[in-house]
Amino acid sequence: MNYNIITPEVLEAITAIVGADAVVLQHNDLEKYSRDETEDLVYYPEVVAKPRTPEEVAALLKLCNKHLVPVTPRGAGTGLSGGALPVKGGLLIAMERFNKVLEIDEQNLQATVEPGVITEEFMNQVAAKGLLYPVDPASKGSCFIGGNVSHGSGGPRVVKYGTIREYILNLQVVLPSGEIIWTGANTLKYASGYNLTQLMIGSEGTLGIVTKIVVKLIPLPTLDALMLASFATNEEACAAVSAIFRAGIVPSALEFMERRGVEWVKEHDDIAFDLHDGIEAFLLIEVDGTNQDVIFTDCEKINAVLEAYHCKEVLFADSSAQKEELWRLRRTMAVSVKSNSIYKEEDSVVPRAALPQLIKGIKEIGAKYGFESVCYGHAGDGNLHVNIIKGKMSDEDWNNKLKFGIREIFELTVSLGGTLSGEHGIGLVQKDFMPIKYSEVHFALWKGIKKVFDPKGILNPGKIF
Amino acid sequence: MNYNIITPEVLEAITAIVGADAVVLQHNDLEKYSRDETEDLVYYPEVVAKPRTPEEVAALLKLCNKHLVPVTPRGAGTGLSGGALPVKGGLLIAMERFNKVLEIDEQNLQATVEPGVITEEFMNQVAAKGLLYPVDPASKGSCFIGGNVSHGSGGPRVVKYGTIREYILNLQVVLPSGEIIWTGANTLKYASGYNLTQLMIGSEGTLGIVTKIVVKLIPLPTLDALMLASFATNEEACAAVSAIFRAGIVPSALEFMERRGVEWVKEHDDIAFDLHDGIEAFLLIEVDGTNQDVIFTDCEKINAVLEAYHCKEVLFADSSAQKEELWRLRRTMAVSVKSNSIYKEEDSVVPRAALPQLIKGIKEIGAKYGFESVCYGHAGDGNLHVNIIKGKMSDEDWNNKLKFGIREIFELTVSLGGTLSGEHGIGLVQKDFMPIKYSEVHFALWKGIKKVFDPKGILNPGKIF
Numbered sequence: 001m002n003y004n005i006i007t008p009e010v011l012e013a014i015t016a017i018v019g020a021d022a023v024v025l026q027h028n029d030l031e032k033y034s035r036d037e038t039e040d041l042v043y044y045p046e047v048v049a050k051p052r053t054p055e056e057v058a059a060l061l062k063l064c065n066k067h068l069v070p071v072t073p074r075g076a077g078t079g080l081s082g083g084a085l086p087v088k089g090g091l092l093i094a095m096e097r098f099n100k101v102l103e104i105d106e107q108n109l110q111a112t113v114e115p116g117v118i119t120e121e122f123m124n125q126v127a128a129k130g131l132l133y134p135v136d137p138a139s140k141g142s143c144f145i146g147g148n149v150s151h152g153s154g155g156p157r158v159v160k161y162g163t164i165r166e167y168i169l170n171l172q173v174v175l176p177s178g179e180i181i182w183t184g185a186n187t188l189k190y191a192s193g194y195n196l197t198q199l200m201i202g203s204e205g206t207l208g209i210v211t212k213i214v215v216k217l218i219p220l221p222t223l224d225a226l227m228l229a230s231f232a233t234n235e236e237a238c239a240a241v242s243a244i245f246r247a248g249i250v251p252s253a254l255e256f257m258e259r260r261g262v263e264w265v266k267e268h269d270d271i272a273f274d275l276h277d278g279i280e281a282f283l284l285i286e287v288d289g290t291n292q293d294v295i296f297t298d299c300e301k302i303n304a305v306l307e308a309y310h311c312k313e314v315l316f317a318d319s320s321a322q323k324e325e326l327w328r329l330r331r332t333m334a335v336s337v338k339s340n341s342i343y344k345e346e347d348s349v350v351p352r353a354a355l356p357q358l359i360k361g362i363k364e365i366g367a368k369y370g371f372e373s374v375c376y377g378h379a380g381d382g383n384l385h386v387n388i389i390k391g392k393m394s395d396e397d398w399n400n401k402l403k404f405g406i407r408e409i410f411e412l413t414v415s416l417g418g419t420l421s422g423e424h425g426i427g428l429v430q431k432d433f434m435p436i437k438y439s440e441v442h443f444a445l446w447k448g449i450k451k452v453f454d455p456k457g458i459l460n461p462g463k464i465f
Numbered sequence: 466m467n468y469n470i471i472t473p474e475v476l477e478a479i480t481a482i483v484g485a486d487a488v489v490l491q492h493n494d495l496e497k498y499s500r501d502e503t504e505d506l507v508y509y510p511e512v513v514a515k516p517r518t519p520e521e522v523a524a525l526l527k528l529c530n531k532h533l534v535p536v537t538p539r540g541a542g543t544g545l546s547g548g549a550l551p552v553k554g555g556l557l558i559a560m561e562r563f564n565k566v567l568e569i570d571e572q573n574l575q576a577t578v579e580p581g582v583i584t585e586e587f588m589n590q591v592a593a594k595g596l597l598y599p600v601d602p603a604s605k606g607s608c609f610i611g612g613n614v615s616h617g618s619g620g621p622r623v624v625k626y627g628t629i630r631e632y633i634l635n636l637q638v639v640l641p642s643g644e645i646i647w648t649g650a651n652t653l654k655y656a657s658g659y660n661l662t663q664l665m666i667g668s669e670g671t672l673g674i675v676t677k678i679v680v681k682l683i684p685l686p687t688l689d690a691l692m693l694a695s696f697a698t699n700e701e702a703c704a705a706v707s708a709i710f711r712a713g714i715v716p717s718a719l720e721f722m723e724r725r726g727v728e729w730v731k732e733h734d735d736i737a738f739d740l741h742d743g744i745e746a747f748l749l750i751e752v753d754g755t756n757q758d759v760i761f762t763d764c765e766k767i768n769a770v771l772e773a774y775h776c777k778e779v780l781f782a783d784s785s786a787q788k789e790e791l792w793r794l795r796r797t798m799a800v801s802v803k804s805n806s807i808y809k810e811e812d813s814v815v816p817r818a819a820l821p822q823l824i825k826g827i828k829e830i831g832a833k834y835g836f837e838s839v840c841y842g843h844a845g846d847g848n849l850h851v852n853i854i855k856g857k858m859s860d861e862d863w864n865n866k867l868k869f870g871i872r873e874i875f876e877l878t879v880s881l882g883g884t885l886s887g888e889h890g891i892g893l894v895q896k897d898f899m900p901i902k903y904s905e906v907h908f909a910l911w912k913g914i915k916k917v918f919d920p921k922g923i924l925n926p927g928k929i930f
Contacts, residue, residue, distance in 0.1 A: 107707055107818035108847075130713065152656045163654055165663070166631055179906045185879075187814045188846040189628055189887035191617045191667050192895075193903065193929055194911050198630070198663035202656050219713040242572055248595065248684040248755070290713070294756045349652045353572035381653045382573075414650075422654035430657075438658065441644045446659050448917030452910060464658055 001457050003070045003088055006046045010067050014049050014091065017059045022097070024048035033074065033092050037139075037334075038082040038429055039344055045072065045092035052097045054172060054180050054211040061209065061458075062178030064091055070461050071176075073205040075115065075147030078139040080334075080345050081427030083151065083204045087462040095146055098211065101125055109217045110169065110186060115146020115210050131217040134161035137423070138331045146210050152202030154423035156253035156286075156330070159380030161218075163423070164201065171200050172212035176454045186214050199449070204425050205460040207453040224252065224288035225295050226317040228326055229306045230279040234258065234363075234375070237281035238355035240309035241379045244285070245352070247305050249298050253286035254380030256355075261333045261374045261387075268336040271329055279312060283379065284330050333376050334385070342390035342398070343374075344429075346406065348413040349422030352382040361412040362386055369405035370397060383422035403432075410436045426464045434465060466922050468535045468553055471511045475532050479514050479556065482524045487562070489513035498539065498557050502604075503547040503894055504809055510537065510557035517562045519637060519645050519676040526674065526923075527643030529556055535926050536641075538670040540580065540612030543604040545810050546892030548615065548669045552927040560611055563676065566590055574682045575634065575651060580611020580675050596682040599626035602888070603796045611675050617667030619888035621718035621751075621795070624845030626683075628888070629666065636665050637677035641919045651679050664914070669890050670925040672918040689717065689753035690760050691782040693791055694771045695744045699723065699828075699840075702746035703820035705774035706844045709750070710817070712770050714763050718751035719845030721820075726798045726839045726852075733801040736794055744777060748844065749795050798841050799850070807855035807863070808839075809894075811871065813878040814887030817847040826877040827851055834870035835862060848887035868897075875901045891929045899930060 006014070015023050024030055025047060034044045051057045064071045070090030077084050086092045098114035101122060105111065106129055113122055120140040126133050136155040137143055147153070149171070154163045171183045173196075183196035190197070200207060231237035237256060244251065259280050265271060283306075287298045299316070306314060317323040337343055350358050359375055362384075366373050371393055377385040386409060390398050410420055414437045420430050434443075446465055450457070471479070480488050489495055490512060499509045516522045529536045535555030542549050551557045563579035566587060570576065571594055578587055585605040591598050601620040602608055612618075614636070619628045636648045638661075648661035655662070665672060696702035702721060709716065724745050730736060748771075752763045764781070771779060782788040802808055815823050824840055827849075831838050836858055842850040851874060855863050875885055875898045884902055885895050899908075911930055915922070 105816075105818075106711065108816040109710055110816065152654075152660070154654050154656075158654060162627070162631060165660075166627060175906070181904065181906050185814070185884035185902070186816050186882045187848075187884055187887065188817070189617075189619050189623060189814050189843075189848050190884060191619075191812070191886040191888050191890045192884045193667075193891060193899065193907070194672075194914055195617070195630075195663060195667055196907070196910060198660060198666075201663075202658075202660055207659075219710065219715060242574075245574055245684065246571065250684060289759075291756060291759045291762070294754075294759055297756070347656070349650070349654050351570075351573040351575065351651050352653070353570075378654075383652075383654050417651045419650035419652055419655060419657045421656040422652065423656050425656045426658060434658065437650070439646065441640070441646050442658070442661070445661060445917060449659055449914060452913030452917065 001461060003090060004068045006069055006091060010063065010069060011047060013063050014047060014060065018049045018051050018056050022050040033094065036077040036079045036082065036084045038080055041082055041085055043085045043087050045086035046089050048092045048094050050094045050097050054174055057093065057174045057209050057211055058178040058180055060091065060093060061174055061176050064458050065176045065456055068456060068458065071458050072460050073209045075144035076142055078143040079147060079151065079427065081421065081425045082429045083425050083427035083463055085428055087428060093209065095144065104129060111215045111217060113145055113213050113215060115144055115213060117145050119143050119145050119148060126217055127220055130220050132220040133167065133215060133217055135164045135167055138334060145213060149201055149210055149213060150203065150205050151423065151425040154378060154381065156255055156378060158378060159254050160250050160252040165198065167216045168197060168201055168213060169216050170214040171197055171210050173200055173208040173210055175208045176456065176459050188216065202425065204427060204463055206450060206463055207459065221288040222290050223292055223295055224286055225299050226286045226323045226326055227299065228315040229283045229285065229311045230313045231281045231311055232278055234281045234359045235356040236310050237283050238359055238379060240283060240306055240311065241355055242353040243305045243309060244302055247301050249301055251285050251380060252288040253284065255284040255330050255377065256379035256384065257282045257284065257330060257333065257376040258374050261337060261376045262329060264336040264340050265329050265332055268339055269328065269332050271325055273329065284326060337374050337387045344388045346386040346409060347421040347424040348386055348409065348418060349381065349383040350413055350416040350418030354416040355379055355382055355384065358384060358413065358416055362409055365405050365408045369401060371402060371405060381422060407433060407436065428463060431464055466926065468555060469533045470554065471534055471556060475528065475534060476512060478528050479512060479525065483514045483516050483521050487515040498559065501542040501544045501547065501549045503545055506547055506550055508550045508552045510551035511554050513557045513559050515559045515562050519639055522558065522639045522674050522676055523643040523645055525556065525558060526639055526641050529923050530641045530921055533921060533923065536923050537925050538674045540609035541607055543608040544612060544616065544892065546886065546890045547894045548890050548892035548928060550893055552893060558674065560609065569594060576680045576682060578610055578678050578680060580609055580678060582610050584608050584610050584613060591682055592685055595685050597685040598632065598680060598682055600629045600632055603799060610678060614666055614675055614678060615668065615670050616888065616890040619843060619846065621720055621843060623843060624719050625715050625717040630663065632681045633662060633666055633678060634681050635679035636662055636675050638665060638673040638675055640673045641921065641924050653681065669892060669928055671915060671928055672924065686753040687755050688757055688760055689751055690764050691751045691788045691791055692764065693780040694748045694750065694776045695778045696746045696776055697743055699746045699824045700821040701774050702748050703824055703844060705748060705771055706820055707818040708770045708774060709767055712766050714766055716750050716845060717753040718749065720749040720795050720842065721844035721849065722747045722749065722795060722798065722841040723839050726802065726841045727794060729801040729805050730794050730797055733804055734793065734797055736790055738794065749791060802839050802852045809853045811851040811874060812886040812889040813851055813874065813883060814846065814848040815878055815881040815883030819881040820844060820847055820849065823849060823878065823881055827874055830870050830873045834866060836867060836870060846887060872898060872901065893928055896929055
């Protein structure tokens with residue numbers, strides 16, 4: 001596709017749509033829009049516009065569609081697959097001014113929010129009304145709910161509550177043609193034509209730009225318990241995971257963490273917690289509910305499973321401060337790894353019981369290609385974040401040889417019945433690996449769908465396929 | 466679209482693919498394939514084929530695609546929107562021989578089933594292993610799980626457990642080209658390209674034919690309680706529904722039934738239950754779990770809400786036989802209505818708190834157009850099955866005037882934030898009403914998607930749009 005650059009005439013039209021104060025042009029000011037949280041990748045847009053209304057987004061898309069200017073929508077820029085990087089230059093549409101919770105409907109347990117609302121702020125607002133929105137990625141304190149929709153985001157509580165797919169009822173979307181539609185209805189069930197809402201979720205800003213989101217809420221659980229279990233081997237920790245579900249328990253979080261990750265968090269952040277010798281991995285396990293006896297019984301059952309899988313020690317958090325601290329251990333892991341080394345992150349997901357084979361295989365591939373890795377993530381979902389550490393690897397090996405190792409990780413993932421990404425999306429950095437799992441038939445269907453929504457291919461080009 | 470009839474050459478090819486014993490040709494034998502459970506509609510296919518393997522389905526589709534022969538896939542024929550009716554003649558592909566549960570994977574809490582498995586048989590098989598597959602439409606004893614996928618089915622337990630969308634992990638699909646693909650991966654999370662699994666769910670056999678289904682299972686709740694609450698007015702019963710959720714309870718079923726429906730079930734079926742004067746509506750409420758105290762507390766809280774909404778009487782089922790009987794009251798309602806009168810069924814769904822306005826409006830529209838209705842359904846989801854009774858309406862009014870009344874029902878549904886179908890699909894009988902809710906932009910997107918999957922339009926023509 002041959003795109004056009006933004007001419008003075010197009011820039012004038014952009015400025016007329018959003019106002020001069022909502023246009024970013026200077027190289028220095030563009031810098032923060034040139035990267036997201038994906039490795040050290042940098043791509044500058046030509047211009048950034050910050051619209052405030054769906055109508056402004058519509059006018060911008062119509063303009064760019066006419067002039068064949070590439071458009072990259074951007075949420076908070078916390079993505080890990082390069083989805084918000086403007087790889088073809090052009091216009092970047094920053095959604096940061098769409099930052100309002102428009103309605104919390106306590107009659108229907110629904111809310112309508114704009115895509116630029118920070119996920120945790122929204123969670124707190126609904127929690128204040130006794131309601132739960134459970135989709136809380138590790139970046140919940142900074143990511144936007146619109147970005148979560150675009151990536152089909154998850155987080156620790158998917159294991160009990162499901163991904164964002166189960167909470168999005170309806171979306172207002174601006175298409176590249178400038179048309180504004182609602183994808184569905186504000187209802188809990190929907191069997192009225194192809195489900196455009198579900199199609200938009202996880203489409204990574206390539207089909208349309210989301211401008212309003214109708215969310216389902218549920219009653220807030222009032223109680224929880226949190227435990228940290230330590231294991232001598234990664235495999236034993238991973239094997240315990242599916243055994244917990246087989247015992248009839250559905251925890252509200254079931255996270256895996258490798259020792260190295262925990263060490264780095266402790267260096268980076270002051271967390272009071274003794275790391276004993278002979279421990280290779282941890283499971284962080286939460287159960288929630290409304291009845292203390294049920295939670296206690298669940299914890300006892302989990303404890304019995306952990307013992308059967310040779311758990312070394314179980315630490316029960318005995319205060320909300322300690323719970324907070326243990327969660328911080330898990331939530332700051334990505335940041336700690338990043339501050340310790342150049343790294344690449346993969347988002348492998350497999351059927352839950354295949355986790356031991358996955359982690360064993362990743363370490364073997366690392367040994368073969370000479371890289372170390374720190375693995376952690378949503379073990380209850382079979383979803384492992386694989387942080388590949390540059391460490392002592394030469395630049396030559398890092399830049400040219402590593403990709404074959406990553407390919408082997410994905411080949412292993414796929415051979416175990418899994419796929420390339422569970423919640424981070426494909427974006428820019430995983431797309432070359434998609435043919436490992438998907439055939440030409442899949443690509444033809446995806447590209448066909450893309451063409452239906454975006455015939456000229458202006459929206460977030462260079463992503464997914 | 467100008468389709469071709471099945472020529473002797475095409476028939477010979479069909480027979481060569483599936484074998485002579487799997488081809489139905491005689492008018493008498495075709496009769497059962499000429500109708501589903503939708504009103505009294507009858508459309509004969511030219512030929513029925515009963516393939517046994519995905520490869521046979523692929524060969525049939527390739528053949529029909531080449532010769533422009535329309536193809537209608539059929540599950541158990543229990544649909545209520547005419548989705549399985551071969552309105553353009555051609556080949557009907559009956560999936561009844563795809564009737565095997567291929568695997569119940571207790572390690573991963575997943576199962577792989579063929580689409581012709583009867584939903585209840587599958588539920589029973591997984592329940593025997595302590596697992597729950599909670600998607601149980603009223604027709605669970607006869608419908609196929611493949612048909613449930615095609616319609617995005619629900620049932621009473623959606624209110625707690627979600628629709629079939631939340632339980633389908635991966636689908637094997639045959640495209641009209643004859644290509645066989647898996648739409649996704651056997652994983653609990655998926656962020657790897659446009660979600661073809663979700664797109665297939667609810668597409669009513671218009672995009673491809675599902676030949677294998679990978680299902681998520683969850684631990685089976687071991688306890689439940691069931692209560693039947695009676696109200697003097699429909700509006701009070703409906704108003705109590707959203708109040709139950711606002712009290713922090715998520716029941717495992719919350720069904721509404723109008724008096725007339727209950728009366729007809731009692732005439733049709735011997736159910737021991739006294740129907741007192743002055744009662745207009747009932748709520749059937751179930752809570753489930755693993756702890757008797759929690760269930761008891763939930764029941765008490767529900768009872769308090771019911772009293773606040775002027776409930777006349779609450780009957781607690783005190784044995785599994787009585788639970789079975791009360792459920793039979795609800796599950797046989799459609800059959801009882803059907804045996805009492807010619808009727809049409811609509812599947813309105815609105816935000817839960819709008820139910821009182823919906824039912825009030827339906828009765829007003831009925832008064833205006835001279836029809837009576839029996840309403841019942843999944844009130845916890847805001848989903849009401851509206852059975853319009855012919856009763857004393859003249860044939861002239863029934864055939865020519867009623868459609869304007871139905872249009873008003875859907876206009877009301879849409880004005881309340883709802884949509885035309887919550888779980889029955891659009892199929893043949895609702896499609897003329899789709900423009901009430903959806904614009905030309907929606908139709909263009911849907912038709913565009915259809916063309917990507919089925920460029921010649923051979924699959925289930927005449928449905929949805």
